[in-house]
Amino acid sequence: MTTQTSAPQTPSTPSAGTPTGLIGIPPRIGRALATGGGILTVISTFLAWTWTAAFPGDLTVYGYPGGLQVLVLIGGALTTLFGLASYGVKGLRWLVPAGADSAIKLAALAAFATAWYTIIAISTKLGGVVNLEPGGWIVAIATLATLLGALSLPFNRPEPDPIDPEDTGWEQFRHNARHTVSVVKAALATGTTTPARKLPAYAEILIIVAALAIGLTVFTYGIGTEYDELFVGFLITAGFGFAAIAKTGLVGRISAITAKHRNVTMIGAFVAAAAFPFTQSDDRYATIGVYILIFATVALGLNIVVGLAGLLDLGYVAFLGVGAYTAAMVSGSPSSPFDIQLPFWASALLGGAVAMVFGVIIGAPTLRLRGDYLAIVTLGFGEIFRIAVLNLDGTSGPDITNGSNGISSIPNLNILGFDFGQEHSIAGFTIARFANYFLLMLVITLVVVVVFRRSSDSRIGRAWIAIREDETAALAMGINGFRVKLIAFALGATLAGLAGTVQAHVTYTVTPEQYQFAHVVPPNSAFLLAAVVLGGMGTISGPLVGAALLYLIPAKLQFLGNYQLFAFGLALVLLMRFRPEGLIPNRRRQLEFHEDAEAPTVLSKAGV
Incomplete structure (x- = not known):
């Protein structure tokens, strides 16, 4: 009696638990496409997007981004920055303690949504896509390629253990929450997330100053938007951009630094806010x-x-x-x-x-x-x-x-x-x-x-x-x-x-x-x-x-x-x-809504 052995089968689809993206591009190629697309997006903002200054912001100038181009530039720069950090570029790993893949997706989405919103607004207001200059077509293609590359990056979410069908909804929820916590702990154990390197006190204070300066700049820019399309683009870029930075774990890392230097943070925030009226040319936005x-x-x-x-x-x-x-x-x-x-x-x-x-x-x-x-x-x-x-x-x-x-x-x-x-x-x-x-x-x-x-x-x-x-x-x-x-x-x-x-x-x-x-x-x-x-x-x-x-x-x-x-x-x-x-x-409240969040050693009484 002979036993017939079957040849090993090559699966056509990834097995359960294998990190996959939303589309079929290999993650290695997708990461390169997202990073390269981010660079091309930045370059495209220095080109003219339309031939007439009838669209607000004057997008007809070569070599100088204006209006909505600045927002697309920021989205492309964030995508490039996170993409380079995902390759382990020295000095950038500190910016992505929780990994860069999710941040790349959101940053690419910020650039894509703002750029295509601008293209659609130009076509609608000026009467068709014939009003686009080569820069407009380049940014549309570049942001689309960036988004496709970002969507190919894997979702590192292994399949959970089977759930007992007789469990109640709450028991199933607790089961999934425990599984998520185990995934986070495994990532910490394997070094997927980057531990915070201890910085000297002066460096942490400089980080606080930089964060406050960026906050003042964003607030001043948002409050001083001169036309409607620019404010909508600002909301898109700011929303997805903040979400991308939060996904990297950088917000949590900076929050820990500000909690450590609470007096410095409060004084710095007061000084930054006091500087706001001096950044305005009239009393309009001070109102x-x-x-x-x-x-x-x-x-x-x-x-x-x-x-x-x-x-x-x-x-x-x-x-x-x-x-x-x-x-x-x-x-x-x-x-x-x-x-x-x-x-x-x-x-x-x-x-x-x-x-x-x-x-x-x-x-x-x-x-x-x-x-x-x-x-x-x-x-x-x-x-x-x-x-x-x-x-x-x-x-x-x-x-x-x-x-x-x-x-x-x-x-x-x-x-x-x-x-x-x-x-x-x-x-x-x-x-x-x-x-x-x-x-x-x-x-x-x-x-x-x-x-x-x-x-x-x-x-x-x-x-x-x-x-x-x-x-x-x-x-x-x-x-x-x-x-x-x-x-x-x-x-x-x-x-x-x-x-x-x-x-x-x-x-x-x-x-x-x-x-x-x-x-x-x-x-x-x-x-x-x-x-x-x-x-x-x-x-x-x-x-x-x-x-x-x-x-x-x-x-x-x-x-x-x-x-x-x-x-x-x-x-x-x-x-x-x-x-x-x-x-x-x-x-405390974050832990109530997200049981997968890592519990801190000491819970603060009131956040800063």
């Missing part, structure tokens, strides 16, 4: 900047209530209104019923104190409620405040707030002889009214950041976090839950009232409709809560970034008309789908 700071400061105060203490407050904007109305009444305005004009420091303290009193009055009877019930009560308080100031017009009630007309003609601040309503020259730079208020609001923001940081690091801050995580367990450990929550409510209200005192002088007029739950123009309670969740609950920088985006994006999307809120809402849905923990999450 947006000061409103962003007001919005961000109030969001940071709300972060104490929502992010640290876990209390859902839907009427928080009312405390901003309390501070604004208080300052307006004692500012010397002819519409004020009180014939008094206090100095700014006195009106600021008074506005914060009155807001704190309202916070205690509202919080004392309601903070024994939890969850949805507390949210409903705070939402009711916000509406009660708006209706009350609307009716205090001398007809429906006492003449205190001047009803729907509000308190108008609020004079500009004058602190130690410095008139905030006049232009001033500082170090050869001329700054106007809104730039003056921007610098003042920056000081207020710094005060709020210090209060938030010291509070979160204190004993009461630990109690807030304990209440947020599990109130029943915190009460069992001896924490006075009601007192702790009332302190959070009062402190958050005080910070909002402090910001409101500046807002009253910036806007000249305070009216009831400014403090609705969902007013068209932020800040309002809905946008404030969204800024905290979008940026990252429980962190310092998260609400600041979230508030900046939530104010800047609607202001720049006005050209969409009736579709503005639709596009804005769609962007929020996508962001919450792919990054539910927020843009700059607290480490």
